[in-house]
Amino acid sequence: MTKTELLNKLARDGEERLLLARALDRLELARKRNIPACTGFLSPQERVSVENLLAACGHPPHCFFGGYEGAERTLCAFLPDWLEGSDWQSDPELCPIRALRCTWSGGKLTHRDFLGSILGLGLDREKVGDLLVGDGTCDVLALEEISDFLLLNLDQAGRVRLKLSPLSLDQLEPPPVQVRTIRDTVSSLRLDAVAASGFSLSRGKAADLIASGKVQLNHRECLKPDRAVVQGDVMSCRGLGKCVIREVGGPSKKGRTMIVLERYV
Numbered sequence: 092m093t094k095t096e097l098l099n100k101l102a103r104d105g106e107e108r109l110l111l112a113r114a115l116d117r118l119e120l121a122r123k124r125n126i127p128a129c130t131g132f133l134s135p136q137e138r139v140s141v142e143n144l145l146a147a148c149g150h151p152p153h154c155f156f157g158g159y160e161g162a163e164r165t166l167c168a169f170l171p172d173w174l175e176g177s178d179w180q181s182d183p184e185l186c187p188i189r190a191l192r193c194t195w196s197g198g199k200l201t202h203r204d205f206l207g208s209i210l211g212l213g214l215d216r217e218k219v220g221d222l223l224v225g226d227g228t229c230d231v232l233a234l235e236e237i238s239d240f241l242l243l244n245l246d247q248a249g250r251v252r253l254k255l256s257p258l259s260l261d262q263l264e265p266p267p268v269q270v271r272t273i274r275d276t277v278s279s280l281r282l283d284a285v286a287a288s289g290f291s292l293s294r295g296k297a298a299d300l301i302a303s304g305k306v307q308l309n310h311r312e313c314l315k316p317d318r319a320v321v322q323g324d325v326m327s328c329r330g331l332g333k334c335v336i337r338e339v340g341g342p343s344k345k346g347r348t349m350i351v352l353e354r355y356v
Contacts, residue, residue: 097147107140114141114167118151121169127179129168129187131217131234132157135310141167156180157220158188158232159263164220188220189238190258193229195251204249205229212244223265230263271354273334276347280339282308283316286326289334289352305329332356 094115102108114130121128133141138155145153154176157165168179179185205222220232233241242255277284286306287297298316300306306313307327320336327333333355340349
């Protein structure tokens, strides 16, 4: 299959086509020169697109990494046959991810404050990974090519002055993930029924949100309320957050299906 045929098959729109074309270029570079080559930072949705591309290409050697285990935004590194993913991740000469720690005193800053300040410097989102905001600190993951620029120019977020310093990846302190466990029963494993349980909605309201394109299933927009879900699926709803289906149990005494969800708070 040619590159054009592959893009025609996989890309749903022009934006995804451009993403996949760039990924294919990096894959081709890794293959031709037998060196590691990676994408920019991918959102979870973009990662799904690249994973579909990898499957269509026969699963060439690769790894996803965002600077720490469990990162939301990750690079996809295409690997030569002489390099393992763990070795690529741990070698700063090969892995282009850098970390910076922002500190400040006084005032409360949010993820939005930092992202707005960084993008306000004219940087592309694909060059910036996760922003780990804590109490008085924010660890910024970024590509090596912009790390010095950030050190010199990221001096403020919101109205608060910042101090920046380099940080090794093994010194990162990701904030703990907070989830609320929901145990419930549903009449069926339709997306609208499970989303209603996870996001504390009526089933009709959940169906309306799905139909309006505000719900994603496994990081892909899903417009079908009757789409079946399974254990391990991830649901997200614009403005309401994210839920993971941790367990699908057997039927209750009333014939409903028992489920366990984790909702991120």
